[in-house]
Amino acid sequence: MKVQAVRAPFAARGGVHPPYGKDATASLPVETLPLPKRLVVSLAQHLGAPSKPTVKKGDKVLKGEVIAEAGGFVSSSVHAPTSGTVKTVDEMMTATGRPATCVEIEADGADASVDFSPLLNWNELPSKALVNRIAGAGIIGMGGAGFPTHVKLSPPPGKTIDTLIINGAECEPRLTADHRLMVEQPGRILAGARIIKRILGVKCVWIAIEDNKPEAIASMEKIAGEAGSEDNVRIVALPTLYPQGAEKQLICSITGREVPSGGLPMDVGALVENVGTAAAIADAILEGKPLIERIVTVTGDGVRSSKNFLARVGTPLHDLVAAAGGLVNDAAKIISGGPMMGIALEGLEAGLNKTTSGLVILRSNDVCYFSSMPCIACGRCVEACPMGLMPCTISERVEAEDYVGAEGFDVLDCIECGCCAYECPAHRPLVQHMRLGKAQAMARRKREATKSA
Amino acid sequence: MSGDVSGHFVLSSSPHIHSGDSVRKIMFSVIIAMLPAFVAALYFFRWDALRLTLACVIACALAEALTRKAMKRDFGITDLSAVVTGLLLAFNLPPSLPTWMAVVGSAFAIVIGKQVFGGIGYNPFNPALVGRVFLLVSFPVAMTSWSRWRIPSPGPGVDAVTTATPLGLMKTSLTTSGTVPYVFDGQTAWQFFLGAKNGCIGEVSGLAILFGAAFLLWRRCITWHTPVFFLGSMAVFSQILRLCDPSHNMPALFHLLTGGALLGAFFMATDMVTTPVTRVGMMLFGAGCGILTMVIRKWGGYPEGVSFSILIMNGLTPLINRATRPRVFGHAVPKERKEAPQKSS
Numbered sequence: 001m002k003v004q005a006v007r008a009p010f011a012a013r014g015g016v017h018p019p020y021g022k023d024a025t026a027s028l029p030v031e032t033l034p035l036p037k038r039l040v041v042s043l044a045q046h047l048g049a050p051s052k053p054t055v056k057k058g059d060k061v062l063k064g065e066v067i068a069e070a071g072g073f074v075s076s077s078v079h080a081p082t083s084g085t086v087k088t089v090d091e092m093m094t095a096t097g098r099p100a101t102c103v104e105i106e107a108d109g110a111d112a113s114v115d116f117s118p119l120l121n122w123n124e125l126p127s128k129a130l131v132n133r134i135a136g137a138g139i140i141g142m143g144g145a146g147f148p149t150h151v152k153l154s155p156p157p158g159k160t161i162d163t164l165i166i167n168g169a170e171c172e173p174r175l176t177a178d179h180r181l182m183v184e185q186p187g188r189i190l191a192g193a194r195i196i197k198r199i200l201g202v203k204c205v206w207i208a209i210e211d212n213k214p215e216a217i218a219s220m221e222k223i224a225g226e227a228g229s230e231d232n233v234r235i236v237a238l239p240t241l242y243p244q245g246a247e248k249q250l251i252c253s254i255t256g257r258e259v260p261s262g263g264l265p266m267d268v269g270a271l272v273e274n275v276g277t278a279a280a281i282a283d284a285i286l287e288g289k290p291l292i293e294r295i296v297t298v299t300g301d302g303v304r305s306s307k308n309f310l311a312r313v314g315t316p317l318h319d320l321v322a323a324a325g326g327l328v329n330d331a332a333k334i335i336s337g338g339p340m341m342g343i344a345l346e347g348l349e350a351g352l353n354k355t356t357s358g359l360v361i362l363r364s365n366d367v368c369y370f371s372s373m374p375c376i377a378c379g380r381c382v383e384a385c386p387m388g389l390m391p392c393t394i395s396e397r398v399e400a401e402d403y404v405g406a407e408g409f410d411v412l413d414c415i416e417c418g419c420c421a422y423e424c425p426a427h428r429p430l431v432q433h434m435r436l437g438k439a440q441a442m443a444r445r446k447r448e449a450t451k452s453a
Numbered sequence: 454m455s456g457d458v459s460g461h462f463v464l465s466s467s468p469h470i471h472s473g474d475s476v477r478k479i480m481f482s483v484i485i486a487m488l489p490a491f492v493a494a495l496y497f498f499r500w501d502a503l504r505l506t507l508a509c510v511i512a513c514a515l516a517e518a519l520t521r522k523a524m525k526r527d528f529g530i531t532d533l534s535a536v537v538t539g540l541l542l543a544f545n546l547p548p549s550l551p552t553w554m555a556v557v558g559s560a561f562a563i564v565i566g567k568q569v570f571g572g573i574g575y576n577p578f579n580p581a582l583v584g585r586v587f588l589l590v591s592f593p594v595a596m597t598s599w600s601r602w603r604i605p606s607p608g609p610g611v612d613a614v615t616t617a618t619p620l621g622l623m624k625t626s627l628t629t630s631g632t633v634p635y636v637f638d639g640q641t642a643w644q645f646f647l648g649a650k651n652g653c654i655g656e657v658s659g660l661a662i663l664f665g666a667a668f669l670l671w672r673r674c675i676t677w678h679t680p681v682f683f684l685g686s687m688a689v690f691s692q693i694l695r696l697c698d699p700s701h702n703m704p705a706l707f708h709l710l711t712g713g714a715l716l717g718a719f720f721m722a723t724d725m726v727t728t729p730v731t732r733v734g735m736m737l738f739g740a741g742c743g744i745l746t747m748v749i750r751k752w753g754g755y756p757e758g759v760s761f762s763i764l765i766m767n768g769l770t771p772l773i774n775r776a777t778r779p780r781v782f783g784h785a786v787p788k789e790r791k792e793a794p795q796k797s798s
Binding site: 013019097173252258260261263331332334335341342343344345346347360362366367368370373375376377379380382383385387390393410413416418421422425426427431 | 462463464465466467468469470471472474475476478479532571572573574575673725726727728729730732735774778780781783784785
């Protein structure tokens with residue numbers, strides 16, 4: 001059977017076309033990074049409650065052993081990425097730019113593993129058992145947000161999901177981790193998609209890829225064709241536009257449905273999983289392996305040779321950069337994630353997170369140093385905003401500390417994609433203003449909730 | 454490897470890349486876009502064009518610098534917006550205007566039209582038009598004298614325009630004899646388009662203005678919405694009048710090619726600061742400008758109404774912005790302006 005990609009049926013609103021810069025790594029095969037000597041595994045990799053450590057200083061751990069368990073329902077467990085000795089359990093800097101409790105492990109080099117028990121009869125097991133396994137494998141959204149996957153896969157009663165979207169859009173400039181995964185291991189992605197389909201009972205799965213990745217599209221078309229028609233996999237080629245891969249925009253492009261303000265994808269019957277997450281689910285079910293490694297793109301003019309690596313979670317970012325030839329002399333900014341939504345880090349001490357899809361190093365010439373001007377009302381931010389907001393107006397409200405006004409202009413709907421600030425000719429810090437406005441609006445709602453309670 | 458020195462990396466919020474555009478670059482592009490019209494002005498009005506342009510640009514830049522200094526504020530003239538204001542004001546002046554009046558108008562445009570509101574970004578009205586209208590009401594005779602038009606033979610059939618602008622001639626003719634002054638044929642239209650008519654120094658050549666407009670569109674300094682709706686509504690309105698009463702109304706093309714219609718539609722109604730930020734708002738703004746221009750030309754006391762109509766629409770801009778808020782993604786209905794929650798202090 002031949003599977004051919006279809007065009008996305010609905011156009012996304014707004015968006016920008018930053019220089020993609022993916023050529024540096026798009027054709028480079030993923031290299032497996034040698035085992036690091038020490039690993040720093042964050043216990044706050046996901047959204048929700050941090051994981052609670054189950055090991056202490058001096059403990060010996062094996063690869064795949066649980067070192068922290070979920071701290072609540074919206075939380076996740078964390079596993080030892082290799083075998084070794086726990087050196088410390090303490091607060092350290094993480095790849096999200098914030099300190100959190102981390103488990104530092106000194107690797108013994110043996111990489112001895114616990115026994116993995118695959119669920120080969122997964123097709124006969126109840127969904128609950130599969131979701132439990134996914135929760136037990138510490139799988140979280142690997143596209144960046146890190147939402148615990150088992151929570152997504154447990155929709156409350158009354159919510160039906162009819163559309164599963166596997167997100168391979170990778171609209172962030174420079175990153176090629178998802179691209180390489182689709183080119184090199186499409187089978188894992190497809191296997192993961194099948195398992196999710198089984199869990200949710202959906203009939204059809206869309207694999208969404210931006211049309212600037214023809215190689216990835218061809219690879220997924222081929223594997224879906226080989227798998228045959230009972231899988232009902234559709235490959236959809238999205239127009240290349242940032243932020244096409246953002247969850248709400250992606251669902252809208254494919255189904256025409258808009259996730260309601262303040263709602264979740266399941267409110268419109270949709271579920272989106274990143275391609276990396278799908279592959280991790282396949283590993284957890286078919287091999288019994290927890291999420292302890294990921295593909296990460298190390299790129300930017302600030303490193304000597306850009307690479308795609310397969311690295312263990314907790315690998316110090318230092319090691320990744322060293323394996324990419326080290327920093328150039330005028331490396332000036334380290335971005336964990338992509339240049340549009342990534343987080344600037346103060347150093348390379350932190351360990352790789354499950355959500356870290358890229359490490360982009362900028363040289364000093366490419367770092368934007370701006371002093372902002374008053375808004376000149378050009379309207380480019382309004383045109384660029386994929387959510388239909390008026391960032392210029394919200395920004396002025398926030399600047400005037402009129403947070404109620406900002407909320408009236410729907411600041412809480414902002415997805416912080418950065419399109420407005422990317423376009424702004426007055427170099428206004430629009431995203432910061434949005435974040436401040438959102439934080440203030442949330443705080444105000446909380447205050448009022450406690451007051452009325 | 455400098456990376457070993459932690460704490461020396463730049464920390465800032467996302468996004469970490471930028472389109473590279475800036476207010477200064479936009480203003481510079483507008484200046485470039487005005488060069489064709491400036492060249493046309495030099496061709497038609499020679500020394501007067503140079504004199505007025507220099508006077509306005511220098512006076513605007515000086516006024517900007519001095520006011521910023523007096524107010525102890527930064528962002529002086531480096532964003533080039535004062536230069537744009539100077540050029541636009543000069544383009545809206547008749548060639549015979551005395552230099553000192555141009556200087557006074559420039560100072561008024563910058564100080565009263567812009568800086569008293571807080572400078573760039575905060576002025577509700579287009580400063581150049583504020584300057585022009587100030588001059589028009591203060592020196593009505595000087596602002597409507599067209600004696601120095603010097604091109605001897607622009608072509609057959611248009612000799613009559615050497616003493617007044619086409620719009621002025623029409624107004625006079627309609628009030629004195631009650632008929633339109635001349636037949637507006639294709640030949641005349643072409644001459645008008647090239648610039649062979651009397652008028653303010655920067656508005657005469659439609660061809661030069663369109664060259665500049667194409668550049669602005671290409672540079673994304675303006676979008677098509679405002680000019681298309683401005684000129685479109687003018688054309689529709691004037692054509693309806695023409696069809697109803699051909700003996701008292703000129704055809705649509707006459708209205709588009711005379712006065713400040715083209716200059717206004719492409720260079721003044723597109724001023725970012727004083728016009729709406731939404732696309733629908735820009736269309737409304739343009740349509741409003743076009744209709745008001747025709748209303749003033751047809752029934753007003755002045756022969757020309759572009760400046761007034763744009764200023765009036767400038768005043769309506771906050772309302773237009775409010776009325777044309779885009780529907781927010783995930784909000785069910787095209788939103789009426791949702792009232793902000795009550796302030797809880």
